[in-house]
Amino acid sequence: MNAEYRHLISEGLWNNNVGLVQLLGLCPLLAVTNTAVNGLGLGLATLFVLVASNVTVSAVRRWVTPEIRIPVFVLVIASAVTAIELLMAAWLYDLYRVLGIFVPLIVTNCAIIGRAESYASRNPVPQAAVDGLAMGAGFTALLVVLGALRELAGHGTLLREAQFLFGTGAAHWKITVWPGDHGLLLAILPPGAFFGLGLLIAIKNVIDARRAGRAAQPVAAQPATAPTA
Amino acid sequence: MKLAPTLRAPLVLGLFALAGALLVAGIHQFTAPRIADNERRVLLRGIHDVIPEDAYDNDVLRDTVTVRDPRLGTDEPVTAYIARRRGRPVGIILPVVAPNGYGGAIHLLVGILADGTVGGVRVLSHKETPGLGDKIERSHSDWILAFTGRRLGDPPAARWAVKRDGGVFDQFTGATISPRAVVRAVKNALLYFQENRERLFAESAEARAPKP
């Protein structure tokens, strides 16, 4: 794997994560992450739209002049979202009913038009596809982690309602970590989403700061060793 | 041929609009039957929760009557489904709204058997609080099953209420508003049915297609 792709992947998953760093797409991010499975469902739908939009925008970038690029992006994204919505209604109807309005609202996720404008419209198709995949995967991972966190705190379970995404066989995937109805109600209410996201952003920043600290140490140590050298 | 930029831009834009429309139209064509089938399946699943599947033999989804009454909780006309067996009415499935839930309207499906007994009640959608009001859902508790087999007179009208209001139906700890709204809505639906029974069962008589 060449350095370009590696860079794209680390940007999408971590360094420039759509939700944790760019803070885009927060409306669906906060709204549907009350369970891990809901998060995964919306995350995957967003990922498909991102890849489809990035590939299309990149493929046509030579014909699209700057003055019409925004309406073209909007058309491409709206078509992709409508297509995904219809396909979900046909094959994942239960999940489609749970996610409701947030599937068509993928259209308003600024991350998608953001990637089209800032990356896909200036780069070749394979790179644009990888960028879409990495950004989508980073967003999906965040939705799943936040969903799992809120579900665990609020319901005491993990993977509840997995059958909506994986078929009736998955109904028993649900893991009850602590039984009964003694969850932290706040976690599954809208404020819980803000607290959860804030916590995850803080954790990411701490990890980054530690890493930066470690990377800086040898450099910092250099002046001390310099005189003896 | 080299087009002037002023012509080229709208042309490209138009082509994109056309391509997008074609894509969506194609996928719509391809998925429409499946989506219609899903909607039908979910509706039937709901109906079978409130009227036993083997109690009727007609095509309930086509044996409908459109009604409008404030006691159904909405000013909009609603579609009720009539279940029949060998042409005789066995029950009605009424979509009912409980307007005064904690988080707003609670949408219910109420099945009433021909003799006025409740066949079953289910919540279709609601905005009650998870962990508190959402115990009205069958997937969260058995509470909603308490209506099955009840009718006006059992319990008597004054006791068609939650226990806190002197009735027979449980409320939840710390959440009385949601159950109260549901109990009221079911009671109103029963009152409506009692008064309109003959008309409801007669009106849809033309659509007595057999079960497919």
Ligand SMILES: Cc1cc2nc3c(=O)[nH]c(=O)nc-3n(C[C@H](O)[C@H](O)[C@H](O)COP(=O)(O)O)c2cc1C
């Ligand atoms: C954040 C919050 C959410 C609530 N959600 C509900 C609800 O969904 N359904 C409900 O009946 N009561 C809900 N309540 C409680 C009601 O405000 C009210 O206190 C209760 O229904 C009265 O019941 P009680 O008299 O048995 O305490 C909620 C309260 C709070 C603070």
